[in-house]
Amino acid sequence: MPVIPAIGFAACGLATLVALSLGNLPGLAFLQPNEQLHMRGLSDIHVKNGPGIATYLPLVTRARKRNGVKLDETQYAVVRNSLTAEEVTIEGPTLYFLRQQNDGER
Numbered sequence: 001m002p003v004i005p006a007i008g009f010a011a012c013g014l015a016t017l018v019a020l021s022l023g024n025l026p027g028l029a030f031l032q033p034n035e036q037l038h039m040r041g042l043s044d045i046h047v048k049n050g051p052g053i054a055t056y057l058p059l060v061t062r063a064r065k066r067n068g069v070k071l072d073e074t075q076y077a078v079v080r081n082s083l084t085a086e087e088v089t090i091e092g093p094t095l096y097f098l099r100q101q102n103d104g105e106r
Contacts, residue, residue: 026058027055027056027057027058028053028054028055029048029053029054029055029056029063029065030053031048031049031050031051031052031053031054031065032050032051033050033051034050034067034068034070034095035050035065035066035067035068036048036049036050036065036066036067036068036097036098037050037054037056037063037064037065038063038064038065038066038098038100039054039056039061039062039063040061040062040063041057041060041061042060042061045100045101046100047097047098047099047100049068049097066098068095068096068097069090069095069096069097069098070094070095070096071090071091071092071093071094071095071096072092072093073092073093074092075092076089076090076091076092077089077090077096078090079096079098079102080102081101081102082101082102083101
């Protein structure tokens with residue numbers, strides 16, 4: 001086996017290990033208990049709540065992490081559905097994750 005391809009394979013393996021340790025692989029998201037992954041595809045929207053691992057196709061899906069809204073006993077949040085314009089009041093204490101079509105106001 002020639003030395004140059006072996007070095008190339010080793011470099012690819014090392015780059016993959018570094019990307020895994022940093023959590024920056026495209027198409028793969030590691031979610032903490034208070035995080036949510038909002039994935040907007042070509043014709044649909046999906047939401048995955050943490051904790052866990054979420055996968056998506058990075059060329060056709062735009063994904064971004066967002067934190068859940070932590071509300072104390074004296075706090076509340078007004079959540080508006082962007083399709084129907086319906087508003088719902090969420091009372092604390094809770095950790096609330098926005099749904100697919102929700103816009104949050106505090």
